[in-house]
Amino acid sequence: MAIRTRSDILVLDSNAEEKNATPHQASAKRKWLLRGLKVAVFLVVVWFIGDTMRTGINDLWNSRQPLEFHAGWLSLAGVLYFVGMMPCAVFWHRILWALGQRPTFFESLRAYHIGHLGKYVPGKALVVVLRSSLVKGPRVDPAIAAASVFLETFTMMAVGAGL
Incomplete structure (x- = not known):
């Protein structure tokens, strides 16, 4: 993040590093961020599926019905x-x-x-x-x-x- 002044106004530029980076560096950074986001989405889905299964299995066990798979x-x-x-x-x-x-x-x-x-x-x-x-x-x-x-x-x- 870089701070630049324009006249009397202070401007905070959060994209300064990305603007100064080569196109290859910016592309690689975006690629890793996208991969990280995909992994995070995958982990969230797995977490909630596991939670749903835990809840369902607990409900089945608490119902005291015989289970046969x-x-x-x-x-x-x-x-x-x-x-x-x-x-x-x-x-x-x-x-x-x-x-x-x-x-x-x-x-x-x-x-x-x-x-x-x-x-x-x-x-x-x-x-x-x-x-x-x-x-x-x-x-x-x-x-x-x-x-x-x-x-x-x-x-x-x-x-x-x-x-």
Whole structure:
């Protein structure tokens, strides 16, 4: 941070080091900051998923009901959940294309399903962050991707209200 004076006004310039840095240094610094942010988001998601699981397991143990887990049924449930969410993922992919974005189907599918992990963080805002960051690239504007998440969510809510 550098302090400069302009006439009689004192100006505090927080970007002075970045302005004096070479383009390579500034780019490397941004890259590390972005990586750090991604790791932080990942750790927050893992923390809240773990907290949700701890709470659920404690509730199960406190209910005093006998628990039996069968790998086959759990696997089938996971597959059916994935298949059941496919129409919603396809709908979101089509929204992106309708808004002029061009993610591949796999990119949309991956972002949609991984984005559901953001629901375990209070406020659920990480759903938007995860989905839009996972599809952004040269063919997808992250701001439009974020708006498409809201469009998809509001559409699903309207469908649910209509049922």
